[in-house]
Amino acid sequence: MSIWELANPRRFMALSGRILPGLSWAAGLSIGIALVWGFFFTPDDYQQGSTVKILFIHVPTAFIAINAWLMMLVASLIWLIRRHHVSALAARAAAPVGAVMTVAALMTGAIWGQPMWGTWWEWDPRLTSFLILFIFYLGYIALWQAVEDPDKAADLTSVLCLVGSVFALLSRYAVLFWNQGLHQGASLSIKQEDNVADVFFYPLVLSITGFVLLFVALVLLRTRTEIRLRRVRALMLREAR
Numbered sequence: 001m002s003i004w005e006l007a008n009p010r011r012f013m014a015l016s017g018r019i020l021p022g023l024s025w026a027a028g029l030s031i032g033i034a035l036v037w038g039f040f041f042t043p044d045d046y047q048q049g050s051t052v053k054i055l056f057i058h059v060p061t062a063f064i065a066i067n068a069w070l071m072m073l074v075a076s077l078i079w080l081i082r083r084h085h086v087s088a089l090a091a092r093a094a095a096p097v098g099a100v101m102t103v104a105a106l107m108t109g110a111i112w113g114q115p116m117w118g119t120w121w122e123w124d125p126r127l128t129s130f131l132i133l134f135i136f137y138l139g140y141i142a143l144w145q146a147v148e149d150p151d152k153a154a155d156l157t158s159v160l161c162l163v164g165s166v167f168a169l170l171s172r173y174a175v176l177f178w179n180q181g182l183h184q185g186a187s188l189s190i191k192q193e194d195n196v197a198d199v200f201f202y203p204l205v206l207s208i209t210g211f212v213l214l215f216v217a218l219v220l221l222r223t224r225t226e227i228r229l230r231r232v233r234a235l236m237l238r239e240a241r
Contacts, residue, residue, distance in 0.1 A: 007082070007084035007085075007086050007087065008086075009085070009227050012086050012223070012227070013224060013227060016220045016223070017224070019220075020217060020220050020221060020224075023213055023216060023217045023220070024217045026210075026213050027210050027211075027213035027214040027216075027217050028210075028214075029210075030207070030209050030210030030213060031207060031210035031211065031214060032210075033206060033210075034056060034203050034204075034206040034207035034209075034210055035056055035057075035207065037202075037203040037206070038053055038055075038056035038200070038203040038204070038207060039053050039056065042199050042200055042203065043199060048115070048116060049115075051111070051112055051115050051116075052112075052200070054108050054111055054112045055112070055196070055200065055204060056203060056204060056207045057104070057207075058105060058108035058109055058112055059204060059207075059208065060204075060207050060208045060210070060212075061101045061102075061105040061108065061211065062101075062105035062109070062130075063208055063211070063212075064098070064101040064211050064212065064215050065098055065101040065102040065104075065105050065133065065134075066133070068094050068095075068097060068098030068101060068215060069098055069133065069136075069161070069164060069165060069168040070165065070168055071091075071094055071219075072091040072094050072098070072140075072161050073161050073162065073168075075087040075088065075090045075091035075094070076088070076091050076157070076161040076162065077158070079091070079154055079155075079158055080155070080158050085154075085230070086223070086227070088154035088157075088158070089223050089226040089227060089230065090219060090223045090226075091154075091157070091158070092144050092154075092157070092226060093218075093219050093222030093223040093225070093226050094215075094219045094222075095140050095141050095144070096141060096222070097215060097218045097219060097222070098137055099134065099137035099138065099141065101211075101215070102130065102133060102134040102137060103134065105130065106127075106130060106131065106134065109127070109130075129167050132167045133164065133167045133168055136160070136163075136164035136167060137164075139160060139164075140157055140160055140161065140164065143156055143160060144157055150230065150233075
């Protein structure tokens, strides 16, 4: 089946309905096992002590926060180019999930950073760009709510998504752009020597996998809800005529 067939709401609803239960279970099991493994069966770090274990939440939520916006960018481009309503609704569905993940990443980052930096917040390049990304999430959600016409709202939010993608990329690569930042480098890298120690690496990968599955499940669930709300709105407008 071509991916473009999912632009048909009926086919999207049928396929997502079949895979959503299994996807949800896989996400729950992965996150549960990863967090138990990470918090109870890994040692304390020789410098950071037990606070290092917050990486099993901080890194996955930060990863999702950035990549959720990039997923919204792809969906928005599909809408602007091919005018597939499911893609616009999927972008809308992903925004609140991405916003929550951004808040979680900011909060866990503050908890993790306070013992190391001696402060809950620092205007570090990555932290600042991450905060701006969160503001873009809020603006994106508010713009959808403010514009009554759904197609016009999809057009405007798609443009906003294009602009906000700059800060999504800055959040990912700020440490490389500005070496003077306090934020550490990436916990996972293509270069094996840059990765965290193996004792933290495997539960971290499992945690990231679980959060990715959770994100996909939540986006599918919310997209299904958006499609139903769009159908209800269409029926109400038809009856009003």
